[in-house]
Amino acid sequence: MSSEVRLRVSAAARDLFASQGYERTTVEAIAERAGVARRTFFRHFRSKDDAIFPDHARIAATAEAHLEALGDVPPFAAVASGVKMVFRSYVDDPVVAVERYRLTRSVPALRDREIASVSRYTRLFGRYLRRRYGDESGAGLRAEAEAAAYVAAHNHVLRAWLRSAGEGDPMPALDAAFGWVAARFASDAQGDDPAGRSSVRPAAPAAPAAGGVPPGGEGEDVVVAVFRSGEPIDDVVERISRSL
């Protein structure tokens, strides 16, 4: 019941924001349109901004529980599956998602709220990865950068879909984007092998500094080779030799 009231209030807020503008819409008007008391509004939402993002807290809690329930799958697969769950919360209701996108683009206060929500997802997935990477050297940086990249991929595909007014199935594009991000971070995987890919791991983390001087200090470059497992090994060796 409570959830039904939330959805009704939220729909009323969207309708009024769209028809008479965000600034001119009061909490009182939203409550009246939804047929609830002002007090009831504030039992569900802190402010009128909150009212058009009714699901973020619930979705985040669901995604977190989902991650916990997954058990021992590769960290990459777990996060991809969690981010997908967030993505589906938009895709499952294209009309609401597109309308909300239109509002967040035109009202800075709503855009900032949306950004804050997205940031909470990023932190949630970052914390999960951090825990999975345990004592790895640089685990904190890896977890945060990787979570940020997955959420950026989510946003990239979502935005394209919203701009097309919610046409078509964006899931294949999302899978491809996640795979691309995963391949970036797989080159440094230690102790787990995302998606079962084979990979040759560096003996030690070596990274060039922003100024172009490797912090390792030995003056050696890092070589990153990406190829398909089905490629003849001779071709791979030839390409690597040529690049050295």
Added chain:
Amino acid sequence: MSSEVRLRVSAAARDLFASQGYERTTVEAIAERAGVARRTFFRHFRSKDDAIFPDHARIAATAEAHLEALGDVPPFAAVASGVKMVFRSYVDDPVVAVERYRLTRSVPALRDREIASVSRYTRLFGRYLRRRYGDESGAGLRAEAEAAAYVAAHNHVLRAWLRSAGEGDPMPALDAAFGWVAARFASDAQGDDPAGRSSVRPAAPAAPAAGGVPPGGEGEDVVVAVFRSGEPIDDVVERISRSL
């Protein structure tokens, strides 16, 4: 002069938020403490939240101009240098940065403001990378994920430094973090070679899907090999062969 007033109002806001709490501090009290009229406050800031983040708009504009002025440096180096400029705006004034961090951690409204600012930097750097990557396939995704990862690295190092109460020089850690992120994305670099690293590039973008099935559909895995350019080629080949 105008900038001096801004700084004075901002310092007054920080002082009052810290001494009597964020909720109980009014715009009027801030203006009074800064010795300016209420009207003057609103000429500089939209709200009391705004008052403790006085520099973000200016820093973003400076970083953008900096990127434009850099000319034809590798995209990675340009963004690293731009993000560093943002980073320095914190590090240059440790007392203010640490105090602001304390406030953003304890006041959700301020934390959301900070998050919105960080997101604006991410979009700025993403737009720059997008432009630099031009017609590359997947340029949009690459630019957004890479920008998000650099900003995550910035936040990771900044947070560690702020938690240590602004002790020591965080710049070497920032350089190392940028280098690590750059190495992740270098494996897909096309047409530019960040930091002059050699790398073997994939013939075509191939990425495993979230569910573990490569979207390419051929059932092939992607192999990512990372090694040092100084390693004997035979050792590298042996390691790759073993992993296939």
